[in-house]
Amino acid sequence: MVDALKQARSVLRRGGILVDARPDSRVVAHVEHRGQRVATIRTQALELRDDAASDRAVATVKRERLLRRVRAGRLWHRMPFANRAEFDAYLREHLRFVHRGTWTAAWRAHQREWQDDPLDLVRAIRYEVLETVPER
Amino acid sequence: MTGSVGQFIDVSTAARRPLAADELAAYGILEQLRGASVLDIGTGDGRLAFGAARAGARVVVGVDPDPDALRAARQRARKERLRNVSFRLAAAQDLRAFRDRFDIAILSWTL
Numbered sequence: 001m002v003d004a005l006k007q008a009r010s011v012l013r014r015g016g017i018l019v020d021a022r023p024d025s026r027v028v029a030h031v032e033h034r035g036q037r038v039a040t041i042r043t044q045a046l047e048l049r050d051d052a053a054s055d056r057a058v059a060t061v062k063r064e065r066l067l068r069r070v071r072a073g074r075l076w077h078r079m080p081f082a083n084r085a086e087f088d089a090y091l092r093e094h095l096r097f098v099h100r101g102t103w104t105a106a107w108r109a110h111q112r113e114w115q116d117d118p119l120d121l122v123r124a125i126r127y128e129v130l131e132t133v134p135e136r
Numbered sequence: 137m138t139g140s141v142g143q144f145i146d147v148s149t150a151a152r153r154p155l156a157a158d159e160l161a162a163y164g165i166l167e168q169l170r171g172a173s174v175l176d177i178g179t180g181d182g183r184l185a186f187g188a189a190r191a192g193a194r195v196v197v198g199v200d201p202d203p204d205a206l207r208a209a210r211q212r213a214r215k216e217r218l219r220n221v222s223f224r225l226a227a228a229q230d231l232r233a234f235r236d237r238f239d240i241a242i243l244s245w246t247l
Binding site: 003004005006007009010011012013016017018019020021022023051057060071073075077079089127129 | 229230238240
């Protein structure tokens with residue numbers, strides 16, 4: 001990953017910028033039903049390790065003064081699903097998330113009634129805008 | 137980081153990814169994209185590459201190691217008659233061979 005970042009930097013002009021954006025697994029994704037949180041969806045352990053490795057790679061190129069942070073932030077990626085069945089099918093095929101959510105007591109109490117209602121999966125995306133540091 | 141108060145963005149439901157325009161706006165680079173040369177690393181179907189072109193980039197190159205994804209991206213570029221967008225088969229680790237230099241490189245969901 002460090003190599004990929006260094007290669008990306010190598011194709012930038014002086015003063016060029018690099019945007020690194022990826023799912024933020026430090027924030028647990030959640031499911032909303034009518035605006036209320038009804039489940040949390042954790043990230044798979046392997047993906048957490050990969051994310052940590054990516055973080056270390058970015059930290060390395062900053063420490064080596066190849067790139068410096070211009071700004072960073074987070075945005076929320078909201079994915080709509082027609083109903084619980086569609087959401088479950090998505091989760092089964094998903095590579096990052098664990099395949100079963102942790103559903104709230106409120107959901108479990110009403111799941112038959114709510115199973116055909118739309119749901120939103122809300123996940124955090126983190127980004128960092130980095131600028132090339134001129135070589136001395 | 138901005139903390140838990142972030143910005144909600146819409147999605148293109150087909151790909152279940154954010155709309156490119158929203159994603160690029162969230163990064164705060166729309167102004168810099170105008171007239172810029174852009175390299176979209178891990179471009180996939182070219183979602184962000186097309187977004188950058190529409191945002192006014194002078195030239196956009198998308199790279200990805202998946203030939204099927206690039207085929208779809210090239211078809212879309214032809215269909216939408218976007219002449220300033222091109223695609224090359226390459227992984228993020230293959231960029232050293234590139235002679236071009238870019239104003240902006242994007243690693244979106246790639247690293």
